[in-house]
């Protein structure tokens with residue numbers, strides 16, 4: 001009640017008049033009868049906040065599907081009305097692709113995750129960061145040593161936590177076995193029997209790799225991936241029949257064009273590596289900021305390997321804006337990474353996510 005802003009006294013564990021008044025104002029603001037008695041309906045209305053108040057809004061111990069994402073976004077929006085939520089577009093299966101805006105500073109930065117279905121742990125990372133930042137802002141705390149309120153007033157962070165909801169839902173099991181979209185993906189997968197199904201699935205639901213869709217050396221990417229055998233819709237590495245043919249990639253592209261991002265972070269797994277370059281572009285301060293990211297995360301700052309150095313979102317961003325853009329590869333192991341890695345991954349990336357807005 002105190003965190004929600006309905007209770008102003010000390011926390012004394014006593015259900016006194018102050019607490020009763022807090023319950024009544026909570027009930028009234030949720031359209032419940034204001035009787036001050038915490039019955040089942042009131043408990044139901046309170047539950048998300050009880051979870052939230054304890055810092056558990058974002059579950060960090062389960063597979064993170066698009067419906068969990070949407071539940072979490074609704075909770076955050078109610079709990080923290082200073083954030084705004086919208087949609088950058090829709091997936092092939094018609095799912096909304098949400099974005100969140102937090103902050104009102106002039107510096108705009110853009111964080112995005114889960115371009116690849118089996119990298120859904122990156123969505124959890126961005127959502128946990130969002131929830132922590134909201135909590136710190138509301139309670140006037142510091143995040144990674146920086147005043148959340150100062151950060152809020154100097155930078156605006158846009159977050160697209162799940163670029164590829166259909167791919168994520170396939171890998172997390174939210175798309176049920178035997179359902180039409182499952183069968184669509186299974187048929188595609190049958191042409192690539194060496195890639196495990198569903199765990200090897202990175203693409204959108206019709207088999208296009210969303211991080212090979214951007215107009216930055218797309219033809220080079222096509223040549224490389226075709227020579228590797230990815231010549232038709234596939235669980236990964238199929239570039240599509242042209243750049244930006246897929247609605248999810250096009251949505252990220254258009255969203256970026258409609259803003260003035262000074263820095264972008266594109267989250268992937270795995271490798272504990274930060275990629276900062278595209279071709280011979282050397283955006284001002286890009287290497288220095290990358291070095292700071294490397295210091296605070298323990299990840300190594302590396303040149304992109306040639307075979308994956310075209311048609312990614314960060315490639316296109318650097319080419320179009322000559323501003324710092326990074327692909328961050330979190331964690332180590334085989335995708336999908338076990339959620340047991342989450343705490344370490346989050347600890348490694350909190351600094352990057354904070355400094356992205358500080359240094360931009």
Ligand SMILES: [Zn+2]
Nearest residue numbers: 116119268269
């Ligand atoms: Zn990836």
